[in-house]
Amino acid sequence: MKKKSDSKSTIICPCCRKETTPAGAKRVLGRTFPTWGDVRQKVEPELLLSARYQWACDACLQNGKAIMAEPDQQQYVDHPPFLAYFDLQKKCETCGQDYIFSGKEQQYWYETLKFWVQSKPIACAECRRKKREEKMPKASDKPKPDDV
Numbered sequence: 001m002k003k004k005s006d007s008k009s010t011i012i013c014p015c016c017r018k019e020t021t022p023a024g025a026k027r028v029l030g031r032t033f034p035t036w037g038d039v040r041q042k043v044e045p046e047l048l049l050s051a052r053y054q055w056a057c058d059a060c061l062q063n064g065k066a067i068m069a070e071p072d073q074q075q076y077v078d079h080p081p082f083l084a085y086f087d088l089q090k091k092c093e094t095c096g097q098d099y100i101f102s103g104k105e106q107q108y109w110y111e112t113l114k115f116w117v118q119s120k121p122i123a124c125a126e127c128r129r130k131k132r133e134e135k136m137p138k139a140s141d142k143p144k145p146d147d148v
């Protein structure tokens with residue numbers, strides 16, 4: 001007789017928003033990530049209930065909707081590391097358009113460029129590009145008089 005209800009252990013995948021159970025999140029569960037000093041925290045089912053963690057279910061990792069993150073490659077102190085990356089919809093603070101901060105882009109930000117995990121883009125790729133160009137003086141630009 002199996003009367004143990006597992007409804008309590010139902011977890012919602014932050015990527016596909018579908019209900020799953022710990023058995024459907026085997027890829028992220030049991031992994032460990034560094035905390036203070038040499039202490040490593042194990043990914044437990046309870047941790048996946050916390051909205052603070054960005055993870056993905058096995059199905060999402062399998063079908064490419066999400067990519068596995070490597071906390072060991074990330075810079076974090078007071079914020080939890082990413083356990084997985086997937087496309088996030090954001091609103092650009094410059095032009096007001098919705099844009100996608102892709103999983104691949106996040107991986108690049110947090111694991112290659114080593115940005116702090118709490119850093120988020122505030123503008124879409126297009127606006128960020130324009131801003132970068134404004135900041136960089138073009139070689140072709142002639143100095144303009146200030147008093148025009």
Ligand SMILES: [Zn+2]
Pocket residue numbers: 013014015016017018056057058059060
């Ligand atoms: Zn999922």
Ligand SMILES: [Zn+2]
Pocket residue numbers: 092093094095096097123124125126127128
């Ligand atoms: Zn924009």
